[in-house]
Structures are given as C-alpha cells and as structure tokens.
Amino acid sequence: QSVLTQPPSASGTPGQRVTISCSGSSSNIGSNYVYWYQQVPGTAPKLLIFRNNLRPSGVPDRFSGSKSGTSASLAISGLRSEDEADYYCAAWDDSLSGLFGGGTKLTVL
Amino acid sequence: QVTLKESGPVLVKPTETLTLTCTVSGFSLSNARLGVSWIRQPPGKALEWLAHIFSNDEKFYSTSLKSRLTISKDTSKSQVVLTMTNMDPVDTATYFCARMVGRGQPDFDYWGQGTLVTVSS
Numbered sequence: 001q002s003v004l005t006q007p008p009s010a011s012g013t014p015g016q017r018v019t020i021s022c023s024g025s026s027s028n029i030g031s032n033y034v035y036w037y038q039q040v041p042g043t044a045p046k047l048l049i050f051r052n053n054l055r056p057s058g059v060p061d062r063f064s065g066s067k068s069g070t071s072a073s074l075a076i077s078g079l080r081s082e083d084e085a086d087y088y089c090a091a092w093d094d095s096l097s098g099l100f101g102g103g104t105k106l107t108v109l
Numbered sequence: 110q111v112t113l114k115e116s117g118p119v120l121v122k123p124t125e126t127l128t129l130t131c132t133v134s135g136f137s138l139s140n141a142r143l144g145v146s147w148i149r150q151p152p153g154k155a156l157e158w159l160a161h162i163f164s165n166d167e168k169f170y171s172t173s174l175k176s177r178l179t180i181s182k183d184t185s186k187s188q189v190v191l192t193m194t195n196m197d198p199v200d201t202a203t204y205f206c207a208r209m210v211g212r213g214q215p216d217f218d219y220w221g222q223g224t225l226v227t228v229s230s
Contacts, residue, residue: 002155035215037156044205044220045156056218088156090215096169098146098158098215 003028004089004101011107017077020104022089024070028099034072035090036065039103045088049074076106084108111135113145113206113221120227121196131189131206131221138184139164144209145189146217147180149202157202161209162189198228 005023012018022034036049047056049065052072064075072091076083089101117129129147136143146161160180161169170178179192189206203225207217 033214033216035217037217039156044207044223045217046220047216047218050216051214090156090158092213092215095172096213097172098148098161098169100148100156100158100215103155 002102003093003099004091006087006089006101006104008102009105009107011109012076012079013109014079014081016079017075018079018106019076020074020087020089020106022072022074022101024072024091024099026070027095028070028091028093029067029072030070031094032092034065034067036063036074037088037090037100039086039088041086048087079108081108111208111219113208113219115204115206115221115224117204117224118226119224120229122230123197123228125196127191127193127196127200127226129191129193129204129206129224129226131191133187133189133206133208136208138182138187138189141165142210144212145182146207146209146215147189147191148205148207148217149200150205150223151199151202154202158215159193159204160191163212196228200226201228202226 033051037045039045052067053065144163147159203223205223208219210216
C-alpha cells in the first residue's frame, strides 16, 4: 500500500473537468513539492506537473496542479480521449526517499 | 539528445542477485544538478521508487528495500548500476531508470524505456 493515497479510478466524458487527489503526510507532501506523472500503459511515465503547479514545456494548460497542506490535486479540464491513462503523484519524503502514489486510472467515457 | 537505456537479464531465479545497468547519453553523471534514480513497476501495479545516486556519489535508498539494494555509477562509462540481492517472484517488474533534476525532489524529466525482469525458477 502506497504512502501517498490516490483514488484507484476516475472517469469523465469529453470536455468535462476531472480532478485526481493525492493524500500524504507532513513528512512528504506537507513539506515537499508534489509532482504528477502520466503513464500510458506499456510506456514510461511522462512528467506532467512539477513543483506543485508548474507545467513542463509541451504540456497543455488543460492540466493543472495544486497543493494544500498534506494533500494535492491534479485537474484536467476539457477532457480528451487521449487523456485516458494512469496518473501518479510523487513527492520526496523527509526520510530521504522518493514516494509515488498508488496511481489513478482515468477513463474517458 | 538525452537518453537513458536499461539493460540486464530478462529472467532471474529466486535467491539470485539482479544487476541492472542504466546507460545514459546527452548529459554527464558529473553534472551537479543531475542524478539518476531506479524505479520499478510490477505488472498492473504502481510505480515504486528504489534508489537514487547524485553526482557527488551520495546515495539514497527505499526504506523498505534498503538492505537489498546497492546503487553505483561509473561516470567515465556514463552508467548507473543497481544490484538487488535475494530476488523473489514478487520482484517481477519493469525496472526504469530516470534522470532527476535538482536535489531531493522526484523531478524525473527523462526516463528509459524500462526493462522487464521476471523472477522464476
């Protein structure tokens, strides 16, 4: 069981806005940045959001991140079929180890 | 162009030691801003961070797997090596190496394609 807790699944219809949550503790999310990765099955993860709410070059502004206390969220607006993938949050822990969430499978209905 | 490529055995037997190599190009392992982590993913399951090595050779390990892991690098060969002892079928997974930017944050901007390792007798 992952230290960072995500819902196992989420879904939405094209054009909708979907949010995925990530819950941690004071030693990880509470005191460090949160990162989000998108993974299409069979491929390597892709960095989607860094330092809580920043997007790497090339990531559409439909993707946004936020953090409050020991929780974080990824929002996807204007949902598209190509957004169907697995999404993982990640954070460093003060015990000097990296952490990933359990992942959320996003289905576009 | 930055690339990372994992290599190693496809199949290992229980109790054996796994040795994986990550060969990087497009950046130097001596760059103070960069480091390399190993991350794994069992079939159908979540990502799990395993270990990290910084340019100054400082190393960090997963708390739960620390006793079984060793990470090292050969800067001249642009390679990062991970060894995991006492392999078990539950260690069957795709193993990725990824470049980390900065210190102490899971900011992985480039990933290898991953290599599937199966543990079976």
